[in-house]
Amino acid sequence: MPETTEPTLSVQLKMLDPEIEAPSYAHPGDAGADLRARVDVLIAPGERVLVPTGVSIALPEGFVALIHPRSGLATKHGLTIVNAPGTVDAGYRGEIAVTLLNTDARQSINLARGDRIAQMVIQRVEYARFVPVAELPDSVRGAGGFGSTGGFTTTPTQD
Template sequence: MTVSDEIATVSLAGTAAPTYGSPTLQVQLKMLDDGLEAPSYAHPGDAGADLRARVDVVLEPGERKLVPTGVSIALPDGFVALIHPRSGLATKHGLTVVNAPGTVDAGYRGEIAVTLLNTDKDQAIELRRGDRIAQMVIQRVEYAQFVAVEELSESVRGAGGFGSTGGFAGPAA
């Protein structure tokens, strides 16, 4: 039986409180490519597990492409996987996830693919098969019951929208 035929499961840390960085949730994982590493956390306590490119990709300046990862998961109901850019790639090369964070719903069973964008104006980005391209953060989901009302409760912010709280000094005088 090959890796792609198996389903791996992250095991729980028992019934006691988990130690720092230990697994707290079982997620079924099916690797669709025998030659790739499974998603993994680089350090204990990291929130994001690295996802890798299944194919070589060249992104020209301003170009975006959907990049497969060779990974399928089955999340338990009540959870979501959010796909975030890797900060080092974003800072050093301008590589980002277009729809960040991307959303993998609990009911999705297909291959996780990441829409990457090269924001650099001059340099192409070359990614090789197996390169870490994004991070997957798994979180609990709250399901809202939307209740129609005539008026919303008051708040300090009110209807103030984008930029209504400032946040930068602006041009020097």
């Protein structure tokens, strides 16, 4: 008998389309629940499309739903989410929609109604008190920004 992961949070769910499968976890221990396309959609190379999921939720205060790309679709087809991760705030009650982007330069992506298009990860939120100061304390990194820690083992060549 397979292990199951017991839910630790109740989230109210309203299915806006009863024929679409509700968000669900594919395997015990998965962090993301699959969201599905409510409509058929063809995404041309380089095109972005807002795809409805047929799902609306009521998160408890202090939680957020983060919408992540599906790794298989990203790897096999170049499909990603423009604003990854997308944010669904606790106060939002509308339909969750996902802004998908086809990063493939040559192939269109055809998604059918009911296809899994994204993952929804629900997390606790910390609320910060922003305290104005004249100076920030020093750190090892300091003000080093983009690329400050390297990342390439070789220098790019020019043709």
